[in-house]
Amino acid sequence: MDAVLEADGLGKRYGNRWALRDCTFSLPEGQVAALVGPNGAGKSTLLHLAVGLLRPDDGSVRVLGQQPYDNVAVLPDLGFVAQDTPLYRDFTAAELVTMGGKLNRARWDASVARNRLAQLGIAPHQRVGTLSGGQRAQVALALALSKRPRLLLLDEPVASLDPLARHEFLQALMGSVAETGTTVLLSSHLLSDLERVCDHLVLLETAKVRLTGSVDDLLGTHRQLIGARHDGSAIPGVAAVIRESHTDRQSTLLVRVDGWVDETRWTSTEVGLEDLILGYLGDHRRQGSHAAWGVTA
């Protein structure tokens, strides 16, 4: 079995609004996947469904082949750090490690947490409430890793951290991924971080999966083309135009390619992950509301 996390037509509804709909993707073992999308796209909902905190209203989600909702059997394999790393602030670091052990008898390895906390210079008697944001994030990660999970889910782990703390957090995460081979799904808005850290992408937009796959494949099949103004007819070698902008003379296109593009007509350049994501997210948004505002487009 290759997929550690698999969603098939997965949907979740709050009242009559779908927070997530028709969500289908699979995450192969050993990958570090970025879960990306604008606020309200359904990222946290997806993570909560994957960890079994929410029940799907449609379709299914499977973690290591099992439904996570109302299923304690899958919990030992899952590590989850929720947004803003909620920890008991009155507990000391040592008490948290003890508590983690009592709550996770199956595979808990306290030495993982102790080693990491020692490296970070966090004293056992230190209360969690007195730690910096970066240290709290590191404590939460250390606790999650002590479960030795096969799938680690992180909801905006670095959003509130300063650049140095963010770098240190990602260092710790990448070091442990290298050591344990844990599969990771992490949501983030910090696209520049993701490019180096992630080798898989799940891009959500307005409750749907907009783009998913291995980063290498996605970057290998997308190009930016610049050429003389294009009339909109089919371009040989181009499977889909993701985004386009035109001047009187020139066209700039973000395209998905499926063959050779005529490079005498087009200047073709590779795109980075950040540009690719922005290209996909940008294209629907500018459905102008000029009429509603009473201004001309």
Add this chain to the structure above:
Amino acid sequence: MVIEFVLDGRSKVNTYMQLVQQVRQALRVGLLESGDQLPKVRDVAQALAINPNTVLKAYRQLEMEGLAEGRPGVGTFVTGTLAGASLMHQAELRADLVGWLRRAQTAGLTADDIVALVDTTIRATLADDVIVVTHT
């Protein structure tokens, strides 16, 4: 550790290719030689905060180029070399060059002056023999 990787955040070159290029460069200048162990994947991933698969990909590329060899459970080792026969002369030539640079500085040349002088001299001297520069 024999070498330490650094990443250029502004570079357009892929992360994995940057690692490959650094190993090639280290081989060229003799910083790495056959038998040396490359940094462990875990250490590189942690130090640079990059995906371990990226490091593995770089090491696989080096293996394909015949420059390195993975030994299961131990690590990746340098097997090839890129340093030409000129390597042994390089240290001597470098020492000459450093001496010349000091003289140029004493003579009052700035770094830019020196670069310009070296540049024009290379063109004038080597162009006749090897490098063909065409002006249209």
